Amino acid sequence: MFVLPGDRIGCVEEFEFGEGVYEENGELYASVAGKVVFEGRRVRIEPINRIPKLKSGDVIVGKVVDVRGSIALVKLERKIGHDRVLTKSSIGVLHVSNVRDEFLKDLESAFRFGDIVKARILDENLRLSTKGKDLGVIKSKCRFCGEELVLDGDKLKCPKCGNVESRKISSDYGKGVL
Numbered sequence: 001m002f003v004l005p006g007d008r009i010g011c012v013e014e015f016e017f018g019e020g021v022y023e024e025n026g027e028l029y030a031s032v033a034g035k036v037v038f039e040g041r042r043v044r045i046e047p048i049n050r051i052p053k054l055k056s057g058d059v060i061v062g063k064v065v066d067v068r069g070s071i072a073l074v075k076l077e078r079k080i081g082h083d084r085v086l087t088k089s090s091i092g093v094l095h096v097s098n099v100r101d102e103f104l105k106d107l108e109s110a111f112r113f114g115d116i117v118k119a120r121i122l123d124e125n126l127r128l129s130t131k132g133k134d135l136g137v138i139k140s141k142c143r144f145c146g147e148e149l150v151l152d153g154d155k156l157k158c159p160k161c162g163n164v165e166s167r168k169i170s171s172d173y174g175k176g177v178l
Helices: none
Strands: 008-011 019-023 027-030 036-037 042-049 058-067 069-079 085-095 116-121 127-129 137-138 151-154 155-157
Touching: 019 042, 069 127, 085 116
Parallel strands: 085 127
Antiparallel strands: 008 027, 019 027, 036 042, 058 069, 058 116, 069 085, 116 127, 116 137, 151 155
8 A cells, every 4th residue: 555644544553653654643644655564563654765875985966055275065965876855954074185186275176155066975974075087066157147157178167257167077067967
């Protein structure tokens, strides 16, 4: 049986409730959309879309929310390969030493506030890396006029005002690849 959040499943006299089920006034309801699974007297919901869990090695897409000195803070939005947006608001930290293999003096030459980036999670503390040609900025806007920048060789150019900017560009820049 398929249920949606809020659908009645039974009552506490009939079943013990498990994952994806909640009790209200003695009645059991689904808290997620999915398939009802009965295990003896226990009932749980097997969700149709599991919320992705983040671990070392995962590739994520996020938005740069701050760049200060040698670190950029990235709000993690989505795990590559999953349809669901991350529900827990998590912030990853990208240190200048994890941007590229070559020395990078100034982090603002690689990332700016509002950039959409693709990065790899290094550890459980959500340290990030953009080393690799497929990692880096995948979408960016002009710092002067706000127009979306387009790839022009190894630089980004504003089609409206002509401003040219540099970033740590992903090979997926502008392709909408997630």
